[in-house]
Amino acid sequence: MLELFTDPYFLALLGAALAVGLAGIGSAKGVGLVGEATAGLLAEDPSKFGRALVLQAIPGTQGIYGLVVALMIFFNSAPDMTMVDGVRYFAAGLAIAIAGYGSAIRQGRVAAAGIGLIAKRPDMLGRAIASAALVETYAIFAVLISLLIVFL
Amino acid sequence: MxxxxxxxxxxxxxxxxxxxxxxxxxxxxxxxxxxxxxxxxxxxxxxxxxxxNEQLPENERRAAEIDEALALLHRRSQRPMRKRRRTPVLRIDAFPLSEEYKQAEALFDRVHALLQREGEIAEEIAARQSEIASYHPFLSYDLPLGFSGTRSCRILLGALPATVSSEALHAQTEESAALLYETAREAGSCFLVCLCHEDDEDEMWQHLTHLGCQRITFPGLDLTAEDATAAAQKTIDRLEKERDALYGESVALSEKYALLELLSDYTHTLLNLQRTExxxxxxxxxxxxxxxxxxxxxxxxxxxxxxxxxxxxxxxxxxxxxxxxxLQNPAIFRPFEDVLGVYSLPAYGTYDPTRIMSIFYFIIFGLMLADVGYGVMLSGICLLAMAVLRPKGGTLHLLQLFAICGISCILCGVLFGGYFGNAPAAIMKNAFHVTAINGIPIDDWTPALLFDPMRPVVLFGIETNGMLLFMGLSLAVGVLHLCAGMIIHMAVLFGQGKWFEAIFDVGSWLIVFAGIAVLLLAGTLPGAIVLGIGLLMIVATNGRHARNPLMKFLGGLLGLYNLVSYVSDVLSYARILALGLATTVIAQVINMTAGMATSPIGILLFPIFFLAGHALNLVINLLGAYVHTSRLQYIEFFNKFFVDGGRGxxxxxxxxxxxxxxxxxxx
The missing domain is CATH 3.30.70.240 (Alpha-Beta Plaits)
Known part of the structure; x- marks a missing residue:
């Protein structure tokens, strides 16, 4: 079992799996949180669906970043790769996996609070989006480093 | 401006x-x-x-009713909204005297009556249906439901919880009951009819109540359950027929919804007038x-x-x-005013940044979605939607914004070689088996005019990585954006006569940035001199509010700490690269997957997969580009000078x- 971890190809694929898996869980939780808040809002005012949808989509990006990194690792890996490459790709996957997981959940909570905000003041949508976008910065930095590790 | x-x-x-x-x-x-x-x-x-105004509440109610009637006509209209003829013109003065007004009033009265009658019918049908449901358990009972007995005989109808078994029921009531039978067991209840002597009634009823029996009465109903059901059903049929007729009439009337639209706008205008009064x-x-x-x-x-x-x-x-x-700006900047409005309008008497913001918005949006294919799709869809749906207000401005930004995507796509990702190379390679173009292997070939972020680049004879170069470009755009914000701040401060703050609080940082730029581009010595002047200005003046000379110096040094926030502002623009890469990479994956099919059916499916995949990618990254371009304006740019809180x-x-x-x- 342990010798698996000395296989560079396995390490690279593990990195890809973590990237898409963990960032995906984070996004699912984040989008879910906002979805629950949205349902409450729509019961009161169905006409706000469009605005709510924008907020709900925001925590979904981490999952996409995870997918992008995982695909890049996957397409650049081969069974005969070197150990250095294997470890590099593993690290690349880890970066977006960790930051994506945490930031998507936190971003979901900010966006869910934003749903509460637009329920009372629909004109505040822009600020709600800006608040949520602040959280995403760290996922963006992580995906940047992940991609730089893969490509450089 | x-x-x-x-x-x-x-x-x-x-x-x-x-x-x-x-x-x-x-x-x-x-x-x-x-x-x-x-x-x-x-x-x-x-x-x-x-x-x-005593008429105001009455007019408000009427306006609400007109809107309700209009909503009904819009729902029933067979003619889709988008196929309607041009928007009608409303003449406030002439309208109430016109023939159209009389027609609109008549139409409203009819539709209003129709709506009310539809509501009554729906209620009536629901009432009849619940009656039928209440007769149902007694269908096997052939006496009139309202019949309570003869001179010395009593009939009781009731419902017991279904948990009471028939045996238990008989055991309990055997002695007093003359006749007791179940008519039905349904919906969690056991329905029964009980026939007993007048003298036994109270005792009998006590037994039954003990078992949890609820009495059911049909006062004055001289029909058996079967006949009553048939009568109710007949009423329902009649009502449904009437409802269908009303529905047909409303569909016919819905052709004339434009009349009610005139009336609605006219009535709301009247309301505006009365509220203004x-x-x-x-x-x-x-x-x-x-x-x-x-x-x-x-x-x-x-x-x-x-x-x-x-x-x-x-x-x-x-x-x-x-x-x-x-705000007053030329028409081309109007859609960007809404981007500003989403954040906040500038306070009265302060600077309106719409024009400068628009230019950077255009550039940054394009860099984040640098693809000719996506730009054409985006602009095309927005122009089409504008032509067909003819929206007004906010929706129109958003479509205009995306249509303009689509042009930026096209320009950036040409510069950086995005045509649905790497579609040209992928199609040439897979479909036509091209291996090289002008001697360049197909895998290294790019249609980019400037450089391709996904490939190595030769710049001034030095081979470097396209991705790093694009990152440098992103940060450079960021520095320009921030500098624009600071120059605006300086100009505002000069305008207020605060020239000292303008030069030493804002200008000094511009000199520091210039120093760093010179250091990177022209060499060490001139750069160090400019940088030194800037830093010296900051250290010398930032502690000016302190009294103690030592505190003045420390305050000046502390001023340098602001460098951290400037660096983090600039690094924030790295997201341009990250979002641009996300677009490109997903596009490449779509091309690769679409190109995998080699069977004849697969080749037929190729265009569908290609278009659907790229449309999905566009939607995902459009949201990202919109949100993050706005964010760079709101947080990084506005932070430098903007005074918010204007009331529209x-x-x-x-x-x-x-x-x-x-x-x-x-x-």
Missing amino acids: AVVRMKKLSAVVMQDQADALISRLMRLRCVEVDATDLLSDQNGAAMLARAR LQFGNTEKTAILSAWVPCPAEKAVTKTLQDADCAYEFSDPEPEDDVPVL FSPVEVCSKYTVPAQENLT
């Missing part, structure tokens, strides 16, 4: 002229009535309190108006006031006034939800 200057208008008009004046001002669309001034003194408040101060013979007028409209408003025989006066706003904010200018106007107001000659 500016926040429009406002004038405060005070006017006095004769009571009987007030309506006519408001109606004229509404058509000008450039007067915001604001009673704050009146409220601020006691006389004014008392005069304001005299304003009332409430903002007037009133004496016995006169009405007093206090309002905001944008300077450019002063002439037109003056003319209207003169025509209405008003006494009026324009004055400049006082510093403590809450002046509304109206909302003039009294003719309601134009469904119609366009007629261009009338106001003289």
